[in-house]
Amino acid sequence: MEIITNAMRQLAREGLENGLDIIIGWKDGRFEWQSKPAFITEINDIESLNFNNYSLKNLSGYLLKKELKDKKIGIFLKGCDYKAYKQLVNYNQVDPENIQIWGIACPGLKERDFHGNTSNAERCQRCQEPVPEELETIIGKKEVAIQNSPEDKYQDVKKLESLATDERFDYWKDQISDCIRCYACRNTCPLCECTTCMIAGGDSNSDDWIDSAKEFSQDFFFHSIRAFHQAGRCVDCGECEEVCPVDIPISKINNKIRHDIENLYEMPEVADDDSVMGPLLDFREDDPEPGSKGGKENA
Amino acid sequence: MSKIGVFICWCGSNISETVDIEKTKAALEGLPALDYIEDYQYLCSEIGQKKIADAIKNKNLSGVVVASCSPRMHEDTFRNAAEDAGLNPYLLEIANIREHCSWVHSNKEKATEKAVALIRAAINKVKHNQPLTPGSIPVNKRALVIGGGIAGIQSAIDIAEAGYQVDIVERTPSIGGKMAQIDKTFPTLDCSACILTPKMVEASRHENIQLHTYSEVARVDGYVGNFDVEIKKKPRSIDEDKCTGCGICLEKCPGKAPSEFEEGLNERNAIYTPFPQAVPNIPTIDRDNCIKFEKDKCGLCARVCPTDAINFNQEENIIEEKYGIIITATGYQLTDPDQFGEYHYNHPDVITGMEFERIINAAGPTEGKLQRPSNSEKPERVVFVQCVGSRDKARGHSHCSKICCMYTAKQAMLIREKYPETEVYVFYIDIRTAGKGFEEFQRRAQEDYGVNYVKGMVGKVFPGKDKLRVEAIDAMTGEFLELNSDLVILSPAAIPDQKAGDVSRQLGISQGASGFFTEAHPKLKPVETQTAGIFLAGACQGPKDIPETVAQASGAAAKAIGILSKDSLVNNPCVAEVNQAECSSCFSCKEVCPYSAIEKDEAEKHGMVARVNEALCQGCGACTVTCRSSTINLKGFSNKEILSEVDAICL
Numbered sequence: 001m002e003i004i005t006n007a008m009r010q011l012a013r014e015g016l017e018n019g020l021d022i023i024i025g026w027k028d029g030r031f032e033w034q035s036k037p038a039f040i041t042e043i044n045d046i047e048s049l050n051f052n053n054y055s056l057k058n059l060s061g062y063l064l065k066k067e068l069k070d071k072k073i074g075i076f077l078k079g080c081d082y083k084a085y086k087q088l089v090n091y092n093q094v095d096p097e098n099i100q101i102w103g104i105a106c107p108g109l110k111e112r113d114f115h116g117n118t119s120n121a122e123r124c125q126r127c128q129e130p131v132p133e134e135l136e137t138i139i140g141k142k143e144v145a146i147q148n149s150p151e152d153k154y155q156d157v158k159k160l161e162s163l164a165t166d167e168r169f170d171y172w173k174d175q176i177s178d179c180i181r182c183y184a185c186r187n188t189c190p191l192c193e194c195t196t197c198m199i200a201g202g203d204s205n206s207d208d209w210i211d212s213a214k215e216f217s218q219d220f221f222f223h224s225i226r227a228f229h230q231a232g233r234c235v236d237c238g239e240c241e242e243v244c245p246v247d248i249p250i251s252k253i254n255n256k257i258r259h260d261i262e263n264l265y266e267m268p269e270v271a272d273d274d275s276v277m278g279p280l281l282d283f284r285e286d287d288p289e290p291g292s293k294g295g296k297e298n299a
Numbered sequence: 300m301s302k303i304g305v306f307i308c309w310c311g312s313n314i315s316e317t318v319d320i321e322k323t324k325a326a327l328e329g330l331p332a333l334d335y336i337e338d339y340q341y342l343c344s345e346i347g348q349k350k351i352a353d354a355i356k357n358k359n360l361s362g363v364v365v366a367s368c369s370p371r372m373h374e375d376t377f378r379n380a381a382e383d384a385g386l387n388p389y390l391l392e393i394a395n396i397r398e399h400c401s402w403v404h405s406n407k408e409k410a411t412e413k414a415v416a417l418i419r420a421a422i423n424k425v426k427h428n429q430p431l432t433p434g435s436i437p438v439n440k441r442a443l444v445i446g447g448g449i450a451g452i453q454s455a456i457d458i459a460e461a462g463y464q465v466d467i468v469e470r471t472p473s474i475g476g477k478m479a480q481i482d483k484t485f486p487t488l489d490c491s492a493c494i495l496t497p498k499m500v501e502a503s504r505h506e507n508i509q510l511h512t513y514s515e516v517a518r519v520d521g522y523v524g525n526f527d528v529e530i531k532k533k534p535r536s537i538d539e540d541k542c543t544g545c546g547i548c549l550e551k552c553p554g555k556a557p558s559e560f561e562e563g564l565n566e567r568n569a570i571y572t573p574f575p576q577a578v579p580n581i582p583t584i585d586r587d588n589c590i591k592f593e594k595d596k597c598g599l600c601a602r603v604c605p606t607d608a609i610n611f612n613q614e615e616n617i618i619e620e621k622y623g624i625i626i627t628a629t630g631y632q633l634t635d636p637d638q639f640g641e642y643h644y645n646h647p648d649v650i651t652g653m654e655f656e657r658i659i660n661a662a663g664p665t666e667g668k669l670q671r672p673s674n675s676e677k678p679e680r681v682v683f684v685q686c687v688g689s690r691d692k693a694r695g696h697s698h699c700s701k702i703c704c705m706y707t708a709k710q711a712m713l714i715r716e717k718y719p720e721t722e723v724y725v726f727y728i729d730i731r732t733a734g735k736g737f738e739e740f741q742r743r744a745q746e747d748y749g750v751n752y753v754k755g756m757v758g759k760v761f762p763g764k765d766k767l768r769v770e771a772i773d774a775m776t777g778e779f780l781e782l783n784s785d786l787v788i789l790s791p792a793a794i795p796d797q798k799a800g801d802v803s804r805q806l807g808i809s810q811g812a813s814g815f816f817t818e819a820h821p822k823l824k825p826v827e828t829q830t831a832g833i834f835l836a837g838a839c840q841g842p843k844d845i846p847e848t849v850a851q852a853s854g855a856a857a858k859a860i861g862i863l864s865k866d867s868l869v870n871n872p873c874v875a876e877v878n879q880a881e882c883s884s885c886f887s888c889k890e891v892c893p894y895s896a897i898e899k900d901e902a903e904k905h906g907m908v909a910r911v912n913e914a915l916c917q918g919c920g921a922c923t924v925t926c927r928s929s930t931i932n933l934k935g936f937s938n939k940e941i942l943s944e945v946d947a948i949c950l
Contacts, residue, residue, distance in 0.1 A: 091885040092907070194883045194928035208942065209929070229927045281890045281925065285804070 004051040004104060007139040008076060011102050012046050015074035020100060024062055024075040026055040033112040037062065051076075053110045056121060058237040060085040061190030063094045073099050078106035080123070082132035083235035084190040090278070091233075093193045103132035105140035108147060111242075123238030123251065126153040156252055157259045172220070178246040179219040181212070185240035185250055186226060191233050199225050223253060231257045232278035264288055301426050304335035304360040305418060306351055308342035308367035310397055315340075317401035319411040323366075326415045332422050335360060343373050351377065352384035360386065362425040366394040366418045371820075387430035389872065389935055394421035416948050423947035427940045431872035436914050438524040439623040440863050443468065445516055445802065446628035448476020449495060449845060450837025450852040452502045454626045457856030459507035463863045466509045466620065467502065468516055468530055470798070471559070473577035474499055476630055480560060480653060482660040484845055485709040486740035492576060492662075499578040513583055517617065519625070519805045520895060522917055523832025524868050526622040534613035536570075536584035541608035544580035546572075548600035548609065556588040562654045564672065565664040570600050575662065584609075624832045624859040627816060628852065629802055631838035633791040634688045634695065641759045642684060642789055647672040648767055649760060649787045652706055659713055669718055671785050678721060678785030681714055682769050683707050684757045685727040688792035696792045698813045701842040703790035704731050708744040710788065715748040724751045724782065726771055734844065753780070760787055793842040806833050807893070815841045826855040834858050873935035874916035875923060881930040882908035888922035888931055897922060 012023040027038035027048045035055040058081045088094045111121040130144045240250040265279045309315035335358045365377045370393040378388035396414040404410040442458045444451045447469030455465040481491040518529040554569025569589040590597040601609035636644035661667035688695030711723045732741045744750045755774040766783040795814040808828040809817045819827040834855040837848040889897040900910035923931045
C-alpha cells in the first residue's frame with residue numbers, strides 16, 4: 001500500500017506541474033477503516049493522497065461532474081474503475097483527450113460491516129481483472145492473485161437460479177420490499193449518466209413510469225428497470241450495493257443479468273472497445289431468438 | 300377541454316355476434332372522458348363515415364375513437380373522414396375489436412369485457428394525441444430489380460417502357476433464370492427459349508435498362524423513394540467492352556466443371572457462357588476451376604483472345620446507386636431430393652424434372668434424345684413421382700409446389716410424342732390443374748397420349764442390376780404395384796431461392812413459414828410487401844407458373860410506376876423526436892436505428908446530442924426503448940400516450 005501511495009503522490013505532483021488542473025485519488029477518512037475520494041488542485045495538498053485497504057470508491061463516476069467539464073484531469077483507476085471509465089468513453093460521456101489515467105494494480109481490498117468486522121470485500125472476490133493492463137502507467141505489483149475463478153464468480157447467481165420460480169420471487173420480494181427509494185444506488189453508480197432519470201419518481205419531468213407510492217410493485221419496477229438500463233454495461237464495481245442503506249443485494253441482480261448475457265450471447269459482459277456498444281445494442285444474425293433455449297449452457 | 304367521441308362498428312355480424320354492442324356502450328357511457336357515443340352496422344360505408352364526420356362537426360369533437368377492425372384495414376378510411384370534417388387525422392384512434400377481440404374469442408361475455416377495455420385504452424390515448432402534419436420526401440426515379448429471371452425481365456421492361464430507368468441485378472453470368480433451362484412450356488407447348496430469348500434481348504437493348512449480371516446486392520439502406528443500394532459486381536475476368544463474344548477462348552480452355560445450366564449432366568469449361576443465347580453474350584471465368592487461378596499456369600484463353608479482352612487481374616467492383624423502388628424477383632429452386640433416401644436420387648437414372656428438361660432439349664447434353672444417363676440407352680418405361688417434398692409436413696414442406704402436375708403432364712406427353720413405344724407412369728397424390736386450359740391439357744396426356752396415371756405415392760425405388768424397381772400402392776384399388784423402370788423422374792418441392800433469407804434481411808421484408816416472401820395482404824396487396832416501396836414478382840412469393848409470374852411481374856411494375864411517377868411522397872409524421880435538453884448523448888439510439896436516421900447535433904447547452912432525421916425515420920420506435928432517460932418519443936405513440944393506454948387497462 002505504501003508503495004502505491006508514494007507512487008500516487010509522485011505522479012500527482014508531476015501531473016500538476018505539467019499542467020493538469022485537478023487530480024482525483026483517495027485520502028484517508030476519519031477512521032482508519034475509511035477512505036474517501038480526494039480532489040487535489042494544489043501541490044501542497046498532495047501529501048494527503050493515500051491508498052489504503054479501504055480505497056474501494058470507484059473514482060471514474062466523478063468524471064461525469066459538470067464542474068470538471070473542460071478541465072484537464074489526472075485520475076487513478078483500479079481494474080474495475082478502469083472498466084467503468086471505458087464504458088463512459090463508449091457512451092460519449094467523457095472526453096479521453098482531457099484525461100490522464102494512472103492505473104493501479106489493485107491488491108484486493110477490505111470492507112468493514114456495521115459491527116466492526118472486517119473482511120475481504122465481496123466485489124473483490126468476484127473480480128477477474130484487478131489490473132488495468134491496457135494502461136501505460138500501472139502502479140503496484142502487477143502479479144495480483146485473483147481470488148476466484150471465472151466460474152465461481154457466479155456462485156450466488158447459480159444458487160438463486162436453482163430455486164423454483166416462486167421461491168426466487170419470494171426471495172426478491174423479501175429483499176426489495178426494504179427499498180426506501182433513496183436513489184443512492186443510482187446516484188453513486190458511475191454509469192448512471194442520464195441527465196434526467198426516467199425512474200426518478202416525481203423529480204423528473206418525464207412521464208410517470210413509476211409513481212412514488214411505497215409499494216412493492218413500484219420498488220420492483222425501479223430495481224428491474226435500473227438493472228436493465230445497466231445490462232451490458234455494469235462493471236460490477238459494487239458501488240450501488242455499498243451505499244444501500246437497507247442492504248439490498250443489488251450486485252446480485254446485475255450479476256444475474258451479466259450471467260444471462262454471457263451465456264446467451266457468448267459475449268463478454270461489457271464491451272471492451274468503443275467499436276462495440278455491448279451485447280444489448282448489437283445484433284448478429286446468429287443471436288438466439290428471445291424465449292428459445294439458446295446459449296452455451298443450453299446448447 | 301377535450302371532447303371525445305366513440306364510434307362502435309358492428310362489422311355486420313363480424314363484431315356484433317361476439318361483442319355485445321349494447322353492453323359495451325352501456326359500460327362506456329359513464330366514463331367522464333366520453334362526450335359522445337354511437338354505433339353503426341358498417342362504419343366504413345359512406346353513411347358510416349358521414350356519421351363520424353357529422354358528429355365531429357356538430358358535437359365539436361376534439362378526438363375520435365373508432366372501435367372496428369384492424370387499423371391496417373381502415374385507419375386511412377376513417378382518418379380521411381375525420382380530415383374532411385376538419386379534424387386533424389392523427390386525433391383519431393382505432394380500437395381493434397375485430398381481429399384482437401371478436402375474431403379470436405368465442406366467449407361473448409369475456410369478448411365484450413375485452414372490447415370495453417380496448418376502447419377505454421384508446422380513449423385514454425386519444426386524449427393525449429397531438430395533431431401531426433406529414434412532410435414530403437422526394438423520389439428517385441430509378442428502379443432496382445433483384446433477379447434476372449422472367450419475372451425480373453418482365454418487370455424491368457414494363458418499367459422501362461413507362462420511361463423510367465431500371466437496373467437488373469442478376470447473380471449468375473446471364474439473365475434468363477430457370478425459364479431459360481426449360482424446353483417447352485405448358486399448356487401451349489411453345490419452345491421456352493423462343494419466347495424468352497426476345498425478352499432477354501429486349502431487356503439488354505432497352506435504353507432504360509441497365510444489366511448487372513454476375514452481380515449481387517451487397518447492402519440496402521434507406522426507404523421508399525430513397526433506397527441507397529450497393530451492388531457488388533463480381534469479377535468476370537473479362538473486359539466487357541473489349542469482348543466480342545466470338546467464343547474462341549471457350550474452345551481452348553482445359554479447365555472443367557459441371558455445367559449449372561445443364562443441371563450437372565455435362566461439363567462446361569472454366570471460361571464459359573452458360574448457354575448459347577446468354578445475355579450478355581460474354582464469357583465468365585469461374586475462378587474456382589480455372590488452372591490459371593489455381594496454379595498460375597495455362598492462360599490459354601488470354602493467348603487466343605483476338606481482342607485482348609481477358610483480364611485475370613479484374614477486381615470486385617462496388618456500384619452505389621439510389622433507387623425509388625425495389626422489385627424482388629429472386630425466384631425459386633428445387634429442393635434436394637437426396638434428403639428422400641427412398642427414391643435413390645444418387646442413382647444416375649433417378650433424375651429431377653429440371654434435369655429431364657435438359658435431356659429432352661435439342662440443345663441439351665443428349666441433343667434432345669431421351670436416354671438413360673447410366674448407359675445412354677433409350678428407356679422402355681419411365682416413372683414420374685410427384686410431390687417429392689411437397690405437401691409433406693413431416694419431412695418436406697407443407698405447401699403444394701403447384702407447377703409439378705402440369706410440367707409432369709407436359710413431360711409425359713413429350714416422351715409419348717417422341718417415343719410412342721415408351722410406357723409412362725405418373726404416381727400422384729392429387730392432380731391439381733387449376734389454370735386456363737390446364738385441365739384440358741392434363742386430360743390430353745391421359746386420354747390422347749396414353750400416360751398411365753396412378754393415384755398413390757411411390758414407397759421406394761430399388762436400384763437393381765439393370766432396372767430400377769419401383770414399389771407403390773395404387774390407392775384406388777389398394778393393389779400393391781411393382782414396376783421395373785428405366786428412368787425415374789422426381790418432382791421435387793419448389794422452395795425459395797437459397798439466398799432468399801439474405802435478401803429478406805437486407806430489405807427488411809418477411810418470409811412466411813415456407814420461406815417464400817410474404818405479401819402485404821394476400822388479397823388486396825398481393826405484390827406489395829410490408830415495407831413501402833418494395834414489391835414482389837414471381838416465384839419468390841410462392842410457386843408460380845410462367846403466365847402467373849409474368850402477370851405478377853407486370854403488376855409489381857405497375858405499382859412501382861405509380862411511385863416513380865410522383866415527384867414526392869407523403870411522409871409518415873409518426874417519427875421519433877428527441878428532447879435535446881435531456882439527451883445525455885450516449886448515442887445508443889444511433890447504434891440501434893436500422894435506418895441510420897439519428898445524427899449527432901451540436902447543441903448549445905452541452906456538447907453533441909441526438910437529432911432525428913425525419914426524412915429517414917420510419918417510426919419503428921427502436922430508439923425510444925433504447926433511450927434510458929426516455930428522452931426520445933415517437934410522435935403519435937409517445938410514452939405518455941402508451942402509458943395512459945396501459946393505465947386504462949391495468950388500473
